[in-house]
Amino acid sequence: MTITEKKNFRLVGNRVPRHDAIAKARGEQLYSDDWVMPNMLYGKVLRSKYPSAILKGIDTSKAKALPGVHAVLTWEDVPLNQEVTKFGQMRDVGGGFEGLYKVLAHGKIRSKAEPIALVAAETQELAEEACKLIEVDYEVTEGVYDPREALKDGAYLVSSEDDTNRIMDTMIRMGDVDSAWDKCDLIVENDFYATPHDHAYLETESGMAWIDENGVITMRVGTQVLEHYRTIANVMKMPHTKIRNMGVPMGGGFGGKEDITVETFLCLLTAATRRPVKMVWSREESIECHSKRHPEYLHYKTGVTKDGHVVAQEVNIVLDGGSYTYCTPWVQMYSTMNGAGCYHFPNSRCTSVSAFTNNTFSSANRGFGATQTNFSYDRQMDIIAKKLGMSPYEFRRMNVLRNGDPQHTGFVPQGHVALTELLDVVWEKLNEVPKVDYLPDGRKFGRGIACAQMGYGRLCFLHDNSRVALRLELDGTVTLRAGVPDLGGGQGSVLAQIAAEEFGLPIEDVHPYVMDTHLTPLCGTTTATRQLYMSGNACIEACKPLKAALARKAAEIIKATWWPVTTEAGYEWEPDIANIEGQLEFHDRKIYYAPDPQKCVDFKTVVAHISNEGGELFNEGQFNAPAVEVPDLSDIKGQILPDMTYTCHGVDVAVDEETGEYEILRLIAAIDCGKAINRNSCEGQVEGGAIYNLGWVREDLHWENGITKANNFSTYLIPTAVDAPDVETILLESRGGIGPYGAKGVGEPADNSICPATVNALSDAVGVEFFCTNVKPEDVLKAIKEKNKKNK
Amino acid sequence: MKNFEFIKAPDVKAALALLDKEKDHAYLVAGSTNAMVDIRAGKVNDRTLIGIRDIDALSGIKFSRGKITIGAGTTISEIANSALLAKKAPALFQAANDFADPTTRNSATIGGNIANASPAADTAPPLLALKAEVIIAKKGSKRRVPMEDFFLGVNKTVLEKDELILAVEFSANPHSAFYKVGLRNAMAISVVTAAASVRKDRDGKITDVAIALGSVAPKPVRAYNAEKAVLGKKLDDKVIADLMKAVAKDISPIDDVRASAEYRKDVAPVIVKRVLCKSCGICANEGGTK
Incomplete structure (x- = not known):
């Protein structure tokens, strides 16, 4: 594990105001x-x-x-x-x-x-x-608007540059699915549909x-x-x-x-x-x-034993790539990777295919292919739990991945797998409010839970890396340069926070200059939940040699100032410079000799000494992610992503059974963030992700043969402030990530498991299964009517 | 190309004179919450915008001898915050509180909301249910039009090109209610709305009733068949069932981007039941059947 050991944090983990917060609050930030x-x-x-x-x-x-x-x-x-x-x-x-x-x-x-x-x-x-x-x-x-149609022989050809509508095929398998069905007591098959989804940024x-x-x-x-x-x-x-x-x-990016x-x-x-x-x-x-989240058609066939152990799962996915390729192959990798979900299936197979259509192209959208499968596998788990007569919590807890379990490609993640802890904490929190059948106002009550995994950092075969540059100024401040695009997540500010932590400075002493292709080292994309992981680590790398030089110089100064010390009893033990250097700490704009903090020197004095002697006061550090070769797409094996982040969400709903209207009563969002660096930003990502993913349940682009009918904010209805429930955020900090100080990425993982938890709660309330991510009041009422008709 | 003149009218007289002069070319704007959208969409162009927002005489809520008069330029916010209306016309008060969002409510006016004549106008069903009259003026004359005759179709009213709404007026009725089904809790164009007002005798028999619906026909409509089902009766399960059945004859909804006609047909009777029960002081059981 590459956790950077550091014990006494002074800035990391706090609610640190971002460097650009005041300008944004005053409306002075230029977009x-x-x-x-x-x-x-x-x-x-x-x-x-x-x-x-x-x-x-x-x-x-x-x-x-x-x-x-x-x-x-x-x-x-x-x-x-x-x-x-x-x-x-x-x-x-x-x-x-x-x-x-x-x-x-x-x-x-x-x-x-x-x-x-x-x-x-x-x-x-x-x-x-x-x-x-x-x-x-x-x-x-004529065009073609459904990827399943586009893949048929003789289908309308979308492109004039290719001779097929097929973009890519992939497959991941583990164990032997075909012979495993015999070992199953219950086999459940369902078709799911994940709808296109817009980013709906303000800007x-x-x-x-x-x-x-x-x-x-x-x-x-x-x-x-x-x-x-x-x-x-x-x-x-x-x-x-x-x-x-x-x-x-940016005034929001979300992949768009x-x-x-x-x-x-x-x-x-x-x-x-x-x-x-x-x-x-x-x-x-x-x-x-602009792009949309990939619409996906997913077929799930899942086999379990009657005591609730998962045995085998076969998943077939068709992705609508829309008009051009863009990120489709990458998104498809994430869907295929996450097809079997965060459960330990000894036997699984996931095949996927993507196709061109005449719809607006599909590409990146927060969650990047993981969310579509997450909705489907966690709906599927809920349906199976009901059939087995088990609680959705017990059934999941029995089968989720644990430390040491391989992913479906056979790779065992380095980072901590917190799924059982997350399930426990969410289920306990949910049950603080007793489950009822009906609320006093007559609305039907429903409760749902779901969990998920999603990677952070880019696909390992891209050989990803990042760089951060630092320059120590003569007044003891630090200029940080990084080509990190800031989309509002605090991507620039967190680097300043890390540098300030390392040098023992207040955050305002580190000035981040970000995202200029001519002047800042390239940090790579602000995508794939990678900036904190990649550039955070690069920032620590950049600090290391400078800290070493500062420590060496500080050791000299401290020794010159305070040693040897004459006492009546003779001479005090006189440490050598290397020994001092190894015991120095950076904090409060000073460098201290840890065994005797009285012995210290101002940070800027040390910088001045190095400058006077012509030493280097700048450094650019690079961090490289684990790198592998491009896998065989027809049988993907090994490490595909650097590590995973795990989430669990719990939702209570109230349903008006006469109109189908429903309200989210509670939304509990739990995530293992490894280590929260800026607690405000971390919670912000978890809350924002929850509302973003919740919006997916109601938002509808009304695509009709390539025409987007809901093309503005009076027809494409994103949640408003009064639609967003209070998110009860729970941050687990396992320190088990491979980002700085054991952090994991949260931006996109935080956009998983809310949609399935919500739809699971709706199904629980009305006793009808839903198979589409999009469930509007109209769909709820229709389901209730059909159920009543059947029961008559 | 966008091409406009903007003239701010200082008083009603000046506004009427401008309307008289500009006729077809005139386009009245008060809160401009519809005008801005229509201009941006290119539906309105080459017009003289006559600003009537700051005419004091058009603004305010008055109560006298059982009658409530609301100036056409009164903002939805004023209505949403009026203690008088909360007590004496809860249907309209509720509609104003469900209207768009606080910033839009601060700008939008009741006159503009009905003059725009959207089938989904939130203040229309309560005004219909309160049997309001629209007071209309043009240079040299005034007239009163019952609310039920005011709307002609989608974005169409009886207003002539040179006419201006001065106010809406209705008898206070504390026994009135409003319910909106929208796709979210704010800034939602209605999927279906309903409003009702009733008067009962000492035995609890309904002696007078008006029920109105929005977003279920080309214009906001009175539900005459539903009214007939309850008039002269005491509300019981049988009467409520008849009421709900009758609603189907009063509406002709369509499919649109917000909901299907079928959903509107399913939900309209439910919310008519709820507003009527609420008007009668019976617990409407807003949450559902149980």
Whole structure:
């Protein structure tokens, strides 16, 4: 285990105010949409009118003739219109993992999100007007909108670049499923459906670009993946050194800003006009045109013994990849990995296939393929527990993974597996309120529990790494530079907190300068719940040599100042410098000799000494995650992810049996975070994740043949403040993670097990099983009516 | 391109004069909570916006000789916070409290809510159930229109291009109630709403009743068949069953992005039962059947 041992924390674990908290509270924080420049133009994208068509021709002459319009661009104007999708990885993995990134439409139009042309004009309204003047010749085609249909022989072909709709196949197996069915007393088969889900961040995709005095195309765009500058440079056919993104804090990302959004469009328009260009997507454009959580169709066949031991499980998953590949193969890996769930099946097989359709493309969304399977396996466990006459808690507790149990790929995770503790604490908390049949107001009561596992850190075959740079200033403060995109989770601030902890400084003494491709070391993506794990560890690495130099110098100073000491009895024992060095502690802006804290020296005095002698006051540290080779996708084995985080949620609901309306009475969220670094941020992730995943139960995009009917916030209904229940957060701190000080990642794992717990509670209340993630009051009432009809 | 003029009317007279002059070109705005959305969607363009938000004479809640008069420019917040309405017109008070969210309530006005004539307008069913009258003015004349004649269809009313709503007026009735089914607890466009008001004699017989529903037809509607089922009767299980059955004849819901017609048909009788029971002072058992 790579836990960094450190006992007496002074900052880590506290509720530390983030460095940017005051600015955000005052509304002073500038986001992508807040930047303006003199002489700036407004950019606009013309999107396809149809979800499925062949682009026959584009006539831009009328738009170009409109006074105030400075550029109208189509695919022919893009230096490299087709590139391979990358997601900031340091290693080309090729194969099925990297699909086509097409900048502007050419050939077949694959979805309504497809960008046809770009406009830059003096005003936003002129740009919109110009878009209306672009004449596009479409040959409308039938399209295909269900991945199961898309995979059939003779199905409509979504792409003009591939000869199949099939994106990728994967399989993971363990034991021998086929011969294990005979050992089962009960076999349960069910089909589940996980619906598409929007990120619904407050800030729509936006930013600006200009050409700086050195000819560098410079952007201010909030993105989860700064490393996209490489792809953007390739598209522009420019060296990677000539594209810069001075990243901006995001008003929410949740995976929706993991793909390239406005960046290439801005660079193309600014290059064509030689003027600054700004682009802000409308809410409708945002919801219609950015990625969605993968809709998945999942078939589960599960066998158990009559005393409640799980024996075998077969899972078949079909993923709707939508119009382009983007993150589909990565998401599919997570779904396949988590197919059998957090349960110890001696025999399991999970196969998955993904397909193109003419729906808006699917890509990253908080939970990244784990949530869809989590809903399904934990609904399945609930259904089986009922059939066995066991409590949902007992049945789960009997079968969850424990320390030393292998994942379904055969890999045994290094980190602590806290599933039994989590189940115990949630079940106990739930039962503090006795379960009743009906509430005094006449509503039916229901209780549900669910647990989950999800990885943190990227897929190990990507050979992930991160870097953080530090510079000690002469006044004893520290400048920290890190290319860590901050999407509101406190990704930048936590690095300052770690550096401050290591150097024994108050957090305000460490200034984090983050996310600038030209000036900050690349930290990799803010995705995959990896920044605290990866960059946190890189930050500790960066501190190490500086601390060693400081300790060496401090030891010299301390010895020179206080030793040897003459006493009446003679001489006190005089330690050598190496001995002092080894016993120094950093805190309160000082460096102390631990056995005798009276002996200390100011941090800045030590820095001054090193500076005077020409020593190095800077360092860049790198952390590398465990690395493996790309697995055989038809039989995935071994370590796929660095480690897992485990969650458990409990939900009480009240159901109005006459209208189907329901209310979440309690939501208990428990997670083993390993070690909470900033307690506020950690709890914030757990609470935010709970409400985000709870929203999935009610939110509905109303897709109809490639059209997103719920494309704004009056139709796509996310929970409001008065819909969000109080989340009772329980943080377990096992110190059993592989992040800094034993921390585990929480951002995405915190978005698991709420949806199944909620639907389990609804099923418990009304006595009907639900098989879709989306359960609206209407669905509840319909189920009750059908049940009553059957019972008559 | 967006093209507007904006003129702020200082008083009713000026507003009526502007309406008279601009006619078809005029577009009244008070809270602008609908106007902003329609302008952004391109549904409203090339108009002269006449701002009536700050006309004092249009704002306020008055009670005199059993009659309540609410100025058209009164905000939903004022209604939602009115102790008078909580007591004397609980149906409208409740609807105002279920209306959108606090910031929208601070802007939106009751006149604007009915003039926009959405089938889902939250204040429409209580005003229908309270048998309100709409007081309408144009340059040189005034008229009164019963609420039940006011709506013509989706976004259509009897208002002429040069007319302005001055106020709504109704008799106080503490025996009134409102219920909203929405898809979330705030900022939810109604799936179905119902309001009722009753008067009973000493024996508990219903001597006067009005029931209204929203989001179940092209306009907010009175449920005449449901009213007939309970008029002159004492509420008992049989009468309630008849009432619920009758609701089907009063509504013609459609499928939309919020709910299916079927769901609306299922839920409308339930919430009519609840508002009627509540109006009659009977525990409506809001939670369900048990």
